[in-house]
Amino acid sequence: MPHTSIRPPRVGGSGTADAKRRARDRGRRARRPPRRPGRPHADLFFAIAAILAFGGRSESIRAFRGDLSDERLRAIELRAVAFAGRLTILAAVIGMIVEIARGHSGAPFTWLGAIGGASYLDASVYGMRR
Secondary structure, three states: OOOOOOOOOOOOOHHHHHHHHHHHHHHHHHOOOOOOOOHHHHHHHHHHHHHHHOOOOOHHHHHHHOOOOOHHHHHHHHHHHHHHHHHHHHHHHHHHHHHHHOOOOOHHHHHHHHHHHHHHHHHHHHHHHO
């Protein structure tokens, strides 16, 4: 005979005590402090902020803070921004293709690609006129 979770009724008032115990246990579970899913992210944010604030003499950290501004660091930053922009646009295009292949509209990725393309064109026009 398979085991079932249905219990037979108790005799002699023990069913009332069992119901009270279950209600008390449910109350304990309900009073647990809520989980904080954003807490590790906040800890990581504050750790990075502390590293940047108290980085000291490290050239890389000083460059991230903006303390150093020579041509070499500006060229490094320009290449890094261009690389990040290209990867973002590539991710948007790949995401759109995958969504369309799955039968969805791909609209969020299309919008992201359109915003990236428009901002690239605007920056190019601004750079040429400057």
